[in-house]
Amino acid sequence: SAALLNKEEFKIPSLQDICIKIITDNIEAVDLLGEIGVINMKKISRILSKNRSLNSKTMSLFLDRSLKELEFWDCSHIDRDALNQIASFCSDIEKLNLNMCGQLHNENLQYFGTKLHKLQHLTLNGPFLISDVMWQDFFDSEVGKNLKGFNIRNTHRFTGDSLIALLDNCGPNLEALTLSKLDGLTNKAHYDILAHYLQNLKHLEISYPNKEELIDDDLMVNILATNGGTLETLILDGCSDLTDQLLISGIKPFCTALSKLSLAKLDQLTDSGLTQTFTNWTINGGLMDVNFSRCLHLTDDGMFAFLEHSSQTIVELNLNSVKELSKGLFTKLSRKLYFPLLTTLDIGFVRSVDDSVLSILSRVAPKLKILEVYGDNKCTPKALVRDDLRIIGREIDSI
């Protein structure tokens, strides 16, 4: 009745809300909530994040002395004191991943730097309260020196000096590095020193730099020349200053172990670059996960060269908005290529795609499960495709 007075519509709480309330109310007596394995704990942490219910209170459910890995998808409701509890309760942690951690304060990171002696991989998204000086102190600390993986996104306070401190302390040991959307890095010289330090990378992401000219072909070729042999993942989304030279002089000669490549929004890539790279690229056995979305100038010839090279290995492929691809490419595929492992494909906004293309894809990729076709207005429910292939985004579906 209170709801009526407030003129709110009364809604029955979902079963998830009911469960979360019980969990929150009983958080002090975790034993009462029943036994549940480590895998399910991870799942529960994700479900709580999804319901925006991960907070300083529910968080304590996951703090266990024996924990080696901790991942919180949404830390926006976890306050400063609670964040310190992570380090005091789980001092053996090796991998820590905090998403949306806008509440992470300088003193939290300082505390982590004195406590988490086994920490090897740190992933932070949105730590915008951490100051430039604090970053330097952290990398100089006993904990910071040990890092093998450092992934950071979405903060303007991570500057050139922070990056130098990171590289000075851990550069040659780094196996994983992500620098994404860091608007405090505005000096090209700071990016250029990356090539001098990095030697052992398996995972590298440099994406959406402050200005496109910060990341150029020379820099990437230099990095790939020393790390190409070990590098498995390369993500350069939004580094739109990069050209065909990245492919021809960097990726082709050096990247023997590469399996995931993401080059979204690299609008200077051309067919000639792709053809030269992927034709007779024998030192690499094939890529598994590739993203060419919004590479607007690629057309049939370059794409065919790539697909021919990786057809046996490709599992995930994103060609969203590669708008010049024509129907001819797909008919050629149906005669010449077969994709035994391809599972998900996004060909949204490739407007030449119609029902006959869908049935070709259904046939040449027998394991294909999810096919996204947003914006392809020639696709209808009449397409003849396998029963177990889910097609998402047809206009008719959303009405």
Add this chain to the structure above:
Amino acid sequence: MSDTEEITQDEQNQVVTLISKDGFQFQLPKEVALVSGTLKSMLSTSFKESATNRIILHDMEAVLLEKVVEYCFYNWKYEGQVDVPDFDVPTEMALELLVVSDFLEV
């Protein structure tokens, strides 16, 4: 969604059978089963489930599934009303039930 609007009155009277991991069967009117988002999409597509109205839930134990079915009836009965009684969940079931209800979208 166009698919769901096509469910006719006749179909609403149908009975859906849910089968738990340990082999227990739960029968409920289709209308009640549609409370669950996941079951709703399984029952309103070209999948096998919508023809047979039998859904096997491979990793769901009977105690949990029973509670979910109970909730579906509760939600179906009281939807849109005010002053409804609380839905009772045993404390020791809360964590596991949360995982299951996330999967079934209830």
